[in-house]
Amino acid sequence: MSVYDAAFVNTELSKPTSIFGLRLWVVIGILLGSLIVLTLFLLSLCLTTRRKSRRHQHLDPTPPISKEIQEIVHHPPAPDHHHAAPPVPEIQVDLGKVEHRVVFSSGESRGPTSAAASVSETASFGSGSVGPEVSHLGWGRWYTLRELELATNGLCEENVIGEGGYGIVYSGVLTDGAKVAVKNLLNNRGQAEKEFKVEVEAIGRVRHKNLVRLLGYCVEGAYRMLVYEYVDNGNLEQWVHGDVGDVSPLTWEIRMNIIVGTAKGLAYLHEGLEPKVVHRDVKSSNILLDRQWNPKVSDFGLAKLLCSENSYVTTRVMGTFGFGILIMEIISGRSPVDYSRPPGEVNLVEWLKTMVGNRKSEEVVDPKLPEMPASKALKRVLLVALKCVDPDATKRPKMGHIIHMLEADDLLFRDERRIAREQSNSRSDDHLMNRNSTKVGERRFDGASASDTSEGDSGRNYHQPSRWR
Numbered sequence: 001m002s003v004y005d006a007a008f009v010n011t012e013l014s015k016p017t018s019i020f021g022l023r024l025w026v027v028i029g030i031l032l033g034s035l036i037v038l039t040l041f042l043l044s045l046c047l048t049t050r051r052k053s054r055r056h057q058h059l060d061p062t063p064p065i066s067k068e069i070q071e072i073v074h075h076p077p078a079p080d081h082h083h084a085a086p087p088v089p090e091i092q093v094d095l096g097k098v099e100h101r102v103v104f105s106s107g108e109s110r111g112p113t114s115a116a117a118s119v120s121e122t123a124s125f126g127s128g129s130v131g132p133e134v135s136h137l138g139w140g141r142w143y144t145l146r147e148l149e150l151a152t153n154g155l156c157e158e159n160v161i162g163e164g165g166y167g168i169v170y171s172g173v174l175t176d177g178a179k180v181a182v183k184n185l186l187n188n189r190g191q192a193e194k195e196f197k198v199e200v201e202a203i204g205r206v207r208h209k210n211l212v213r214l215l216g217y218c219v220e221g222a223y224r225m226l227v228y229e230y231v232d233n234g235n236l237e238q239w240v241h242g243d244v245g246d247v248s249p250l251t252w253e254i255r256m257n258i259i260v261g262t263a264k265g266l267a268y269l270h271e272g273l274e275p276k277v278v279h280r281d282v283k284s285s286n287i288l289l290d291r292q293w294n295p296k297v298s299d300f301g302l303a304k305l306l307c308s309e310n311s312y313v314t315t316r317v318m319g320t321f322g323f324g325i326l327i328m329e330i331i332s333g334r335s336p337v338d339y340s341r342p343p344g345e346v347n348l349v350e351w352l353k354t355m356v357g358n359r360k361s362e363e364v365v366d367p368k369l370p371e372m373p374a375s376k377a378l379k380r381v382l383l384v385a386l387k388c389v390d391p392d393a394t395k396r397p398k399m400g401h402i403i404h405m406l407e408a409d410d411l412l413f414r415d416e417r418r419i420a421r422e423q424s425n426s427r428s429d430d431h432l433m434n435r436n437s438t439k440v441g442e443r444r445f446d447g448a449s450a451s452d453t454s455e456g457d458s459g460r461n462y463h464q465p466s467r468w469r
């Protein structure tokens, strides 16, 4: 720019304007200053908003545990365990990425109406839906407390189906109509949360028709709840020891079905999963029944996950002893310990051993059984029970082997029943007795004869009582 141009610009800028007679450069200065101030204001506004929203995300009450839930790899079972379910794919779920807003604040105003109102409230905050898509895990669902309150009529007393060592169990109906059992775990903080994690991780991935299925869980504030499929025909303890009249509805066939089904559920826990799961509390109140009398093992909440290297013996010791007592309970209708009985009969295992040793197997059968079982079938199942409670833990059979023995027994029993029916129909006793012995002989080649089973698994010897040969 030349000296003349600069002088010209200077003259022009120094001219007074119509705005309060201010010179042009002053007006331009004011405009520029205002623009800068406005830009700075907008920038700070923008930053404040972003910071606020970030703090909001931080306050999102997604429980920390949910981020730790992930599907555990389900290894296929060993080839000889053909009862195990097919493997499921590995899925990792990070619930922290799902927007959860929990609006429950206190225990007041419980009941179906208030609960319903809150559920829709939750929906409006969340991803727009309160249904399963909000909180799918790899294996199940994460439920809000509101959902479970709605399902259980506000955790009301009429919905209580029982109380166990770990909390109260409620029946409930979810919004999709599914009936569930909600176990509200007793909460003693710290420890409870640890147990809860163990239980959720151990149970969530397990799928077997003879194991009660965990559908999901709820962690909210101090609440820890497990949501199970509802099994609708009570538990085995109620049917074996409850007031069912003089004749039990549990026929021999039903009892055998319960024993075999329970064995399959336990075998899956012991042998179909890696790491293994051991129930540690096999008892009749933990065997739930459906309307077709199919058993489902429940309450493996404190099951410990074992390292595969050193679990072998432990699994056999812990798992089979309780199962042996359970068989005795089902066959005899007696409790494992019953102080109302004479001294020699208080302990079921000891009494039964004595009875079998004295060739009184038939006398151990539950007097409420509608019909006596075939002698061989009875002895076979008692033999299995006695093997399970062998004082030498290393001689106890594995659950898989127990199934093998029991199922062979089942076939044998069916044959004998068919033959018995034929006997009573034709009345040609001698002829049919010959067929009977031939049939039994044939079955023994199926790999489950008394001598086969007496050898025990893994080449261990079991000394079968000679009277049973």
Ligand SMILES: Nc1ncnc2c1ncn2[C@@H]1O[C@H](COP(=O)(O)OP(=O)(O)OP(=O)(O)O)[C@@H](O)[C@H]1O
Residues within 6 Å of the ligand: 161, 162, 163, 164, 165, 166, 167, 168, 169, 181, 183, 212, 228, 229, 230, 231, 232, 234, 235, 281, 285, 286, 288, 298, 299
């Ligand atoms: N999934 C379910 N469906 C139907 N009823 C259930 C279900 N789970 C548990 N129950 C019932 O709830 C009651 C309490 O069960 P829970 O497993 O808590 O205790 P328990 O087995 O009686 O005792 P413990 O805790 O000492 O094993 C039992 O009567 C059981 O039959």
